[in-house]
Amino acid sequence: MIKIARGSFGEEELEEVRSAFDYGYLGLGHKVDEFENELKKFLNANYVVATNTGTSALHLALEALEIKPGDEVIVPSLTFVASFQAISAARAVPIPCDVYPDTLLMDMEAVNEKISKRTRAIMPVHYGGNPCDMKTLLEIKKDRGIRIVEDAAHAFGSTYFGKKIGGFGDITCFSFDSIKNITCAEGGAIVCNEPGLVEKLKIKRLLGIDRKNQTSLSWKERGWSYDVVDQGFRYHMSNLNAAIGLAQLKKVETFISRRREICVQYVSEFKNISSVQLLPVDYSVVAPHIFVILVLGNKRDKLIQFLKDRDIESSVPYVPNHLHSFYRTNTSFPNTDKVFNEILALPLHTELSDEDVWVVISSVKEFFSK
Ligand SMILES: Cc1ncc(COP(=O)(O)O)c(C=O)c1O
Structure with missing residues (x-):
């Protein structure tokens, strides 16, 4: 996994x-x-x-x-x-x-x-x-x-x-x-x-x-x-x-560089996929905690399953809080409501090998090439 x-x-x-x-x-x-x-x-x-x-x-x-x-x-x-x-x-x-x-x-x-x-x-x-x-x-x-x-x-x-x-x-x-x-x-x-x-x-x-x-x-x-x-x-x-x-x-700089390196690689591999919208993040100044993409055209949940079938974990950060029972409001939040159907976080951590990163990239590309 x-x-x-x-x-x-x-x-x-x-x-x-x-x-x-x-x-x-x-x-x-x-x-x-x-x-x-x-x-x-x-x-x-x-x-x-x-x-x-x-x-x-x-x-x-x-x-x-x-x-x-x-x-x-x-x-x-x-x-x-x-x-x-x-x-x-x-x-x-x-x-x-x-x-x-x-x-x-x-x-x-x-x-x-x-x-x-x-x-x-x-x-x-x-x-x-x-x-x-x-x-x-x-x-x-x-x-x-x-x-x-x-x-x-x-x-x-x-x-x-x-x-x-x-x-x-x-x-x-x-x-x-x-x-x-x-x-x-x-x-x-x-x-x-x-x-x-x-x-x-x-x-x-x-x-x-x-x-x-x-x-x-x-x-x-x-x-x-x-x-x-x-x-x-x-x-x-x-x-x-x-x-x-x-x-x-003592290892924080190494951790941050590796996280940045993975994000930069994801960006360069996903930038030409028309159904993927990348977030405008400047990785030369941001120490990324999660790598999130917007999956357009109602395909997000299918992609989650496709990755899961290949033993790749992904997730949706987060369920907007106005949708939780405890914090529910009647107000709508157009952008939040829209992106909630599109956001997807892909694997990002310092224990990922180059091969793991490549497996994630090729799986995402394979999904969108179908
Ligand atoms: C945006 C945000 N705020 C606050 C927290 C709370 O941090 P902790 O898990 O250390 O309580 C988290 C943890 O995931 C978070 O993602």
Whole structure:
């Protein structure tokens, strides 16, 4: 089976995990400190707060921004349900909006139409790793005082106007789940440039506990005394997950180059297939998480079956959230509704061999040549 996605890990990760074992403490501790510091260097960020998932990072971000029950957060319908769940976990109302039909990124006109008196935040999703129009969003933030929480679960390593994603909005959230550009098995991280907010994020990440004047997460340096100053959550990353992330970070450039190489090859092989519409992605700046095509002429589901018969996995990212029972609305989203019948993600991960990539390419070509 050629898997659509998977992580790439081995001896280096085991070595780091072993050193976490040797230290004798697997919870929130020095490895998390180290991982946050390495992330800061990689992203060129001032502050990073590591979490146990990307979903908890998004929820924590909204809580730290004091998004209240009934407040509205604008988010593209075409995203993984995690973005929506984070908003509803904060008892806020996710307001779905449409995407552009070619890039599948949040449509800025649609965003403007959805802004109401209750809009407190906008959550752009950098779909596939391709950055949204952050320039326009930052203008909206400036003009209307609306907070921007970037869902950058797909975009670890992507750049926007020469700067890595992580710090354009008020808060940027990454995911390091088992199939992301780097993995911690499960994990996430928040980038934020406001020291006051960072303090809040750290306190809320661990049950509202404030250990005044403690600068290190090392349990050996931790005193017994603490105060609880806020409603919090148990959203911290563990030493064990951070250890895996540390080993992964050392390979991130290799991972990104291989992902780019595969995408560029797909693009060059599929560009002349009339029933395939490619997304306009600049792979010299995007660190791709998924490779998505639009299959025109009602052929998408037949292609899925054709690939499955050849042991090739593919998938549809995602079922638009306005179609789920829990988030259903009466509004229609013309572009999202249209592309939902056309989107298809093909295998993209760093364990794909050249031969695997070729099998995917030739199978897709064979399907369309019939
Ligand atoms: C767009 C998007 N947002 C958020 C998440 C949540 O990340 P995690 O799985 O780490 O909770 C994901 C994960 O797949 C995602 O694809």
